[in-house]
Amino acid sequence: MKRPYRVGILGAGLAAVALLAAGCGTGGVASAGGTPDTSNGQKLFSASCGTCHTLQAAGTTGTIGPNLDNAFAASVAEGYAQSSIENLVLDQIRIGSGTVVTYTTNKKFTAQPTMPANIVKGQDAIDVAAYVASVAGQGGFTSSASFASFGTDGAKIFKGAGCAGCHTLAAAGSTGTVGPNLDQLGSALTVAVVSHQVEVGGGLMPAFQGKLSAAQIQAVAQYVSSSVGKK
Ligand code: HEC
Ligand code: HEC
Known part of the structure; x- marks a missing residue:
């Protein structure tokens, strides 16, 4: 199967879910220590992420970035560990999407909407990642x-x-x-x-x-x- 040609700092986004499917999570969260506070995560998500992302449990309806329920529904359905999803979300928060440019088949460039890195930091980032992992896609795809x-x-x-x-x-x-x-x-x-x-x-x-x-x-x-x- 052909892949899109992506250049830029990092082809994040759903490529990350593909990685997860291939079983290549990172150890980001595990090394941090402490129990994440998901209620702090929920507040921060609504304030800092919801403008761009739909997440049913948080009641947010942003459409600039991917719908996070749909992004993770397949992984949840296939039984991937919540900790893998948490690591993936944390990586996405830390790295953001950089400047993603896609070559279309006729060789034009298209600039994509981007996600800034480190909107939330440190323990806050861990809390948000834990919150998202605990709810995203649990209800399957958008109802x-x-x-x-x-x-x-x-x-x-x-x-x-x-x-x-x-x-x-x-x-x-x-x-x-x-x-x-x-x-x-x-x-x-x-x-x-x-x-x-x-x-x-x-x-x-x-x-x-x-x-x-x-x-x-x-x-x-x-x-x-x-x-x-x-x-
Ligand atoms: C300014 C808009 C914006 C904000 C704010 C934002 N994001 Fe994003 N997010 C995006 C875009 C655009 C993408 C797709 C990036 C790409 O294709 O690489 C994305 C991708 C993601 C992904 C990957 C989804 C997938 O399909 O693999 C996750 C997870 C994510 N964001 C979580 C968050 C969290 C958590 C926050 C808050 C800390 C947040 N985002 C804040 C725009 C945003
Ligand atoms: C969770 C990810 C996911 C979602 C959501 C999804 N697709 Fe797909 N789509 C895939 C995958 C994976 C394949 C390849 C399936 C295969 O190889 O059997 C595919 C294949 C296709 C194909 C190729 C058919 C062909 O003959 O090669 C089309 C067209 C398509 N999807 C359109 C859509 C449309 C339109 C939607 C929304 C209504 C959609 N997809 C939603 C993952 C998705």
């Missing part, structure tokens, strides 16, 4: 109730339903690397191919049938199919 709010706007569905968190698509400004780079699949992605994939999922991709309506699946398939390789 069907909130899926309904995306209507039949394909671009909104692509972002909100978590496609963006897992897939690179230049037209959507997304850089996910859990699934294939959709721009690279290009003309293979007919409306029929995409809508089938969205219905049944496969591998680490969840099935969306029953979560997204038939009209929404059609809308996001049309959006992807008409966007691939463009921009």
Whole structure:
């Protein structure tokens, strides 16, 4: 499977989840000592992270960064240890995303939204990471109730339903690397191919049938199919 070509300080984001899936966590939290205070973590998350991230348990709805429930739902479902997720979140807080630039297939550069490093520090960072790890993705992917709010706007569905968190698509400004780079699949992605994939999922991709309506699946398939390789 082809990977997107990423340059920049660090290709963080969902690449981190892929790492987790490969079983390569770091030892960041374990070495810190002390018991994390998740209620402090929750407060700090709401104040410092929620503007950019959706996290159901914290009631935040930011859309600049990935939806953290969707980002971790697959890992939770597959039974990864909470401590692995905690380490991953801590690394992300410490490193941020740097300046991420993606080459699209037609060799244009796209600057991606970035996450600054060290928004919270020291014990506070550990508390936030422990809090996120204790709640993110526990309820699975975003509930069907909130899926309904995306209507039949394909671009909104692509972002909100978590496609963006897992897939690179230049037209959507997304850089996910859990699934294939959709721009690279290009003309293979007919409306029929995409809508089938969205219905049944496969591998680490969840099935969306029953979560997204038939009209929404059609809308996001049309959006992807008409966007691939463009921009
Ligand atoms: C200014 C917006 C912004 C803020 C504030 C922010 N983030 Fe992020 N975050 C992002 C963006 C954008 C990405 C995707 C970066 C990338 O692709 O490398 C990201 C990625 C992540 C990821 C990786 C998710 C994945 O899909 O692998 C985690 C975890 C995360 N942020 C947690 C946090 C936490 C915890 C805080 C608060 C301390 C925070 N973020 C604050 C914008 C933000
Ligand atoms: C948790 C991560 C994840 C999410 C969320 C996700 N995908 Fe995927 N997607 C994948 C993976 C992994 C594959 C590769 C599956 C395989 O190889 O069987 C994939 C494959 C695909 C393909 C390729 C089909 C082909 O014929 O090669 C398309 C198109 C696609 N996804 C579109 C979407 C859309 C649209 C959404 C949102 C409605 C979405 N994905 C949500 C991970 C994800």
